[in-house]
Amino acid sequence: MVDASGDVFLLPGPVKMDPRVLQAMSVPAMNHRGPEFKEVLSEIRALTQYMFGTNGEVAVLSGSGTAGLEAAVSGLVRKEDRVLNLVNGKFSERFHELCQVFARPTALTFEWGSAVDPRQVAAALDADEFKAVTVCWNETSTGLTNPIAEIAKVVKARDAFLLVDGITAVAGLENRMEAWGIDALVMGSQKCLAAPPGLSAVALSKRAYESLHSDTSFYTNLKAHVDALAKQDTPFTPAVPLFLAFREALRLLKAEGLETRITRTSRLAEAARAAIDALGLELYPDRRYASNTVTAIRYPPGIDDAKFRKELRERHRTIVAGGQAQLKGQIFRIGHMGICSFKDLEAGFAAFEATLATMGHPSPHGAAPSAIEKRA
């Protein structure tokens, strides 16, 4: 089963979309202040709470994941506040850069491919006063999932806000935001939800909602977005077609069931890791923390990244991502979140196997796809 485009589309986002989600966008202009769109927003709010597993306040912003992160940071901390940024990849670095605009951040860094160590977080929080801690739950750049429950426990015990980039985590990884004590959790439309890119959503704890201020943001003013949505409205003109597609993707998530999607995502990840073993390749991150939504794979010696991905694209219509920043040329990355199927993964790994073989890295024929099929 390949994408409607005929491609095997395995990016770590945007991801393959259901035809119903695509079709939801192509509708004539709608009055975003009229009764019809109020119903859309009402349904979106309820289903967004379902997606986050919360009864608390949520917002949906007309802006991609970074807009959601900015809304959380700018709404909860102020320029004079110290913020501890846990950094172990490109997206947690970006979170740190964002905090430089809105707060006084300090980066606590960990090697790329290794997880955030909660004990070091505890030590940093014990040594200094921080208003908030940021973490990238699932580091898309390294294919690594940080131990969010343990990190949250440490942060909660020290009374700081915990702001979480869950862009490639929410609706793909097990989430107990209320029990764990996450204060702001951000998702991106084009990842585990499998909607088009361009929207982000934020879920807040009760104490976070009560602390929101409006001093340093306008377009991403989180309080304005949350309060408007509670009244089936938006503070500014919403990206209507994306909201319609987002609603459709949420309906599909609800129909599949959140738990079912998370379990299926985890089985796909296990199958991908088994197939990597069958190809004689290595995972990039610490295997104990390997992500269930994004898999990052080291190139074997002699395999050129640009050539490999060009071959995949042109001969096998298979789309994967390369490495970012210092990992450029060293790894490639695949997404298996959202509505990705075992057949998608099988087709992808068959293409990897064939391409690696022509480039001087042969492996037993059919071993990788069959490793996936066995787990389907």
Add this chain to the structure above:
Amino acid sequence: MVDASGDVFLLPGPVKMDPRVLQAMSVPAMNHRGPEFKEVLSEIRALTQYMFGTNGEVAVLSGSGTAGLEAAVSGLVRKEDRVLNLVNGKFSERFHELCQVFARPTALTFEWGSAVDPRQVAAALDADEFKAVTVCWNETSTGLTNPIAEIAKVVKARDAFLLVDGITAVAGLENRMEAWGIDALVMGSQKCLAAPPGLSAVALSKRAYESLHSDTSFYTNLKAHVDALAKQDTPFTPAVPLFLAFREALRLLKAEGLETRITRTSRLAEAARAAIDALGLELYPDRRYASNTVTAIRYPPGIDDAKFRKELRERHRTIVAGGQAQLKGQIFRIGHMGICSFKDLEAGFAAFEATLATMGHPSPHGAAPSAIEKRA
């Protein structure tokens, strides 16, 4: 000719879209860092310059008009800078509120429905030091076009930056941004371009581009957006379907010709004003400054806004906007920008005529539609 939905859709934005624009969105996921999307961005950049009538730097942001305004303000002024906001309607008020977050603004207010007086602007700039002036070129809330060339002349002579909300002006009103001396001009996708809502674009003068800083914004960091687009890239994940629709709408604008669209918009406005006379109604704004893209019409005594628009919607499938803020209940507003046709206007005015007649405000049967037909 009514909208594909069967509606006569006459909001002052979002506006009716061409089926090709709608269809452009429903395509499978695309790698926004791949060669195909680079071509999309390249074409969008060139056509956006065409739309603004500039060879200077432009940006397209994944966020609605307010995001574009925020990008211009946050990129060009700093928290300690004084900014003069020219305020004569709801959207210029919002521009003032936005400046409260990013600068030290002073509002120079004019009565709603009357135009900004360039002499008062000159006096204000002579009395105090201001880094920038903001103006809403076309006040959508009052259906009024401010005398932008005269305002620009005054501001340019005093060396302040001129930041212009052109959300319902660009591609609908004659624009000589370079000759007049506009430093930042912002448009919204869902207005005169007739693309879906959710994107905004900004065009900059040379000196404005050279003055951009990145201190107070992140998602709307204008320098990051401009520089990325010049390299066929975006700083953050773009709203891909909206970019594809935006490109299609730009292609249609180019095919029609910018000057032709502006002239057609002006003829539609004249026809609308003639039809208002035929209905025995009054324009809300000072007629000398009546907008060519949005017409605001006073209700005659005894006509209830909610009832009138409900009748229009339910009996005639005709969608118009009410008044905002203090104008709620006093006016209704129609848009005749983008791909609005004379037939759309005729159908709309036939519905107004019939509805007003049933509500106790009769006028000669068919006079309003025929006033339009005569000017088609």
